[in-house]
Amino acid sequence: MLSNRIAALISGLSLSLLVVTSPAVLAADTEELKPHEDQGGTAREIVSKLEMLHYNKLKVGDEMSAGLWDEYIDSLDPTKSYFLSSDIDEFRQWRTKLDDDLRAGNVDRGFDIYNRYRLRISDRLNNIVSQLENGLPEFDFTKEESLELDREDSAWPKSISEADDLWRKRLKSSVLNLRLTDKSDEEIADLLKRRYKGQLKRLSQQNSDDVFELYMNSLTRLYDPHSNYLSPRSLENFNMSMSLSLEGIGAVLQMEDEYTKVARLVAGGPADRTGKIKPNDKIVAVGQDKDGEMVDVVGWRLDDVVDLIRGSAGTFVRLETIPTGGDGSHRTITIKRSKVKLEDQAAKKAIFEFSDGEQSYKIGVINLPTFYIDFEAYRRRDPNYKSTTRDVARLLDELQKEGVDGVILDLRNNGGGSLQEATMLTDLFIDQGPVVQIRHANEQISRHNRSRSRAMYRGPLMVLINRLSASASEIFAGAIQDYNRGLVVGNQSFGKGTVQTMAPLKEGQLKITQSKFYRVSGDSTQHAGVKPDISMPQLIDSEQVGESAYDTALPWDRIHAVRHAKYFNLKDLVPTLSKKHEKRTAVDPDFVFLRKQFEYQSERADRKAVSLNEQARIQERENLNQEILAMENERRKAKGLEPYESFEAYEKSESEDTAPVGGPTEITLEDDPVLNEAGYIMADFIGLKKHANSPQVANFD
Template sequence: MQTNRIAALFSGFLFLTLTLFSAATLAELDSLQPEEDQGSTAREIVGKLEMLHYNKLKLSDDMSEKLWEEYIEALDPTKSYFLASDISEFRQWRTKLDDQLRAGQVKAGFDIYNRFRLRLTDRLNNILNQLDKGLPAFDFTRDEYLELDREDSDWPASISAADELWRKRLKSSVLNLRLTGKKDEEIRDLLVRRYKGQLKRIHQQSSDDVFELYMNSLTRLYDPHSNYLSPRSLENFNMSMSLSLEGIGAVLQMEDEYTKVARLVAGGPADRSGKLKPNDKIVAVGQGKEGEMVDVVGWRLDDVVDLIRGEAGSYVRLETIPTGGDGTHRTILIKRSKVKLEDQAAKKATFEFSDGEKTYKIGVINLPTFYIDFEAYRRRDPNYKSTTRDVAKLLEELKAEKVDGIILDLRNNGGGSLQEATMLTDLFIDQGPVVQIRHANEQISRHNRSRSRAMYRGPLMVLINRLSASASEIFAGAIQDYNRGLVVGNQSFGKGTVQTMAPLKEGQLKITQSKFYRVSGDSTQHAGVTPDIQMPRLIDVETVGESAYDTALPWDRIHAVPHAKYFNLKELLPSLISKHQQRTAADPDFIFLREQFQFETERADQEYVSLNEKTREMERKELNERLLTMENRRRTAKGLEPYKTFEEYEESESEEVANIGGPVEIKLEKDPILNEAGYIMADFISLYDKIAKSPPQVANF
């Protein structure tokens, strides 16, 4: 289960690595102390959370204990920085933090952080002293293991226990670098630069960094989407929301000392590459196809982002640790491009599919996000861009091309404008409610309605996956509740909450104030939308999605509202599912997808990693051989020439990524999910007349 023990999305100041504390360090490093206005800001945050947040939680001794645990885990998620004696000392504040925050006192948070900072500094100095004498003489023939998940472990009971833990961690770092082909001297130089950089950044930390981390440990108790943004983080947040950014199209966050991929911008370079995944960790960044790789472990988030951003058309190389697995590094080449809202506009394509007896022309509309140019809209520009306007135009074009059915592809669509989600639904249903919104004051609004007759009334399918969220879930849920079309794919993300920005004396508070509900009364929160027909899972729901957050608001339901039921789709589902299963049981691409997911799940479940070099090399060889066998089995079944070596397979993948650029195209040959969706749609159309004869009926509630 992925925990939400991370700082707010744009709080790039977690430089967590090592532990130890000495009197000598006290003289070197001044303690960080709260600034005068931070106490009043803390009181503001507490007041707004208690008064405005949907959850209506009041700070109490019980909440204080949870805050204490959350804050310490945010600092030390691997239980390897603090000693057990530190934790015992910190227990004096376990039930007092609520009273302190109400009084505008944040010193306890600073005291805990200063202890962490001092121990970290001393450990970094200790390791640098070791590296000054050369790379430690590790015995890589010894059979020993590093624990990957220490969530249920204890903090080191003594300095010697901490030394042993960090001996293994340093040994693992060295081994990982050896396995990339680096020589001992290169490894030593890289680690020296890494730890010196971390030491420098520790000295650059400010009280704002500590305060933001402490306050976000509080906001996460309410839900994972409420955050405190300091003035500096607010600036980064606003930059990320701008319409044009030159880079790779990835949202990053900090976890431990690593920069981690939170999500990919749909249609962006990283998304199109297919090589960078959510939860991957970025350890180094190189400019161009051959530029020096700069180690970024322990860097501030905004500094890492600055390295990754660059001029459109240029290349960046990312050295990553893929999510799950044994910590082996992988280098990815990505061509930067300008990531614009306009570039994520809806696009269409047509393809032909047969049900075995008749061939149908299917229109596909790909929608990466729910967008609207608010500025042009407010200016009353008649040509302003929006999701609904663009899709309406595409629908007219597809109808002119005489398509037999339409697939609306919302995979990886993380949401956007609620107004656009509502208006888009209006293109496919007649008048009626689209979504219910329950606010913190328990009032329910149903103003988001379809107000016109449907523009398109033919066979419809909505394609979703685990990364379809928020506005995507509202649209897909409405289509499903109205029985207007099939929903196909995977369970969606489950983000059914609404956030607003509340100003503070210093910075702003992003706070959850409302919750989405479908017209059926079911919330989209936590559970998301369950498809009528399931495709193979490509993303682990345990690590990605709303349910992966410990403090996510729960699923619940309210009263349904009257709405039409267009077709009796349940009558068709058994036949459609049966044909889908028969087709995919022997389909090479689907066999590969299922094998790939099983492969990645097994790697993610690994609890320990070997520190024996021969064992790791053997494991890597076996993994590569398994991947090659899976890919070649797929290629042979499709009549393609198999790869002779894993290196040939990797090289072909790299060349493909390097050639990615320009507008996103809808292609079937690289998209077995969309291809199968087309065959399901052909089956659907062949049965459509059976359910399309009667007018829609309004359900009774």
């Protein structure tokens, strides 16, 4: 499951065997953190606003207290590596009392648990740094042993010796990972020493605001994953991330255990344009400019990593990453920072020809990375303000003048944006009618988001989605599907069907879920997302990415449908289109490769343990590399291309910097088998619709 431990400040550090001191004595450089008076009042405010304003209407009682206790300890120690079972037994007496504390404005127990956690880390870090001053401990890398990768169902260590053995394996794994990147023992010892000293420094910089935010977010996550408390510092970062003046790489990051992980790429941003960073990639080091020293960021606070990556437009930053689904080897990517401009995210078009076997058709493709609007120009009443709908309307007009037979609207990786734009965009393709229903926390249902004009484009339409199509994308795709206005093709979408608002607090603000989206059919877009009429091979693991991957995501449900038109009789066409699609892709080299690649990556993701035997790991990496090479060469041979002579040759071609330095990328079919196949589905759709003589606006319900 996608971790709900985003708020963890320091967790899962790869440390060594050492002695755990008594909890009664703090490490010399570690002081207990205590709440300040205003935080009690803020805690009462948060409880009150959650109970009154949140869509879920949950009451903070004993059951919620137990959930808070579980979530807080899990956010601190997700790998069950810091606390001893005796610590957990001691804390368990408070499991159903935290709700009473919060109502009384008392957060002391949250701080008590955190201070024990901080003590455990401080002791471990100080001891490991002391050991590393004399070089690496001796490890037997010929021994057959392994390290658990997923300790969610494991118990906390019952004794110091049991904890020591776990840390011995964790440090051995860290050393082995670095040995496999061809680092010497001296380099490894130096890197780990600097890593843990840095973590000690950041640990000493923790303050009561950090602890309070972590504790409160353990509560808000019980309501849903998108509600959270923002401390004054986090609020400043949040406001900066929402500003058009933000300069950086255009990536949304989150914490998972000790790593900073890429959660999402901003469409059209610098990272997106490299084509070399994917969701779930882990960032292990950051370097400034093209030759600056790489700074290890494993175990860093999320906002500190963001500060290191963020910088002025025109400067360069280097990221050392561990690509998802790989063998654990590292890749360094150079990115030129820039502002994410509206022009970079603007809709663009292209025209391609496809045949259904009998006739060729001109298919227009409009790529839409996000639902954008220049609010500042709109508020100034600038008649030329830039927006999604205005740009797509212009492109549609151009495509129709160029005589296209059908249009594909590509919403893959479109994480959403303006609800107003999603509604207005739908207006270009349907006549008057509702687009989305919104149910609020007070159970009132709003249906004001409507199409108000006659459709501008009435021809064959396809909407292309994938797992990263979310929010506004799902509203648009759901409306097109419910109206039978066009085909929806691709993968099940993200499933983010909730709306958040900001509520002011005595200190900071509360981002709180207050509404939920529903399609005109009555189905929620929450959790389940939009399911395509015709499916493409899965490229993103839905167990790792998507609303359903969050433990506390609000459930799917439905309300009453609203009266809406049905434009085409798609139900009779989809089975034939699906058969043609399956027949083509069963032998298509690119689709064979994509399916094999996903299956192989899924198998690796399911691993429960990793070997600590060096030769076994080397052999595992060699097997993985050969498997990747074999899959790629099978694809190349089937396409009449020269196979790679070695994995090194393949890797070199993959690492070559061919990505554009700036500006929006062009729409091409090369290296995009999904778009290419979508074109053939559209050609079949146009041909079948002609033969079926399917009427426009077949009926109403």
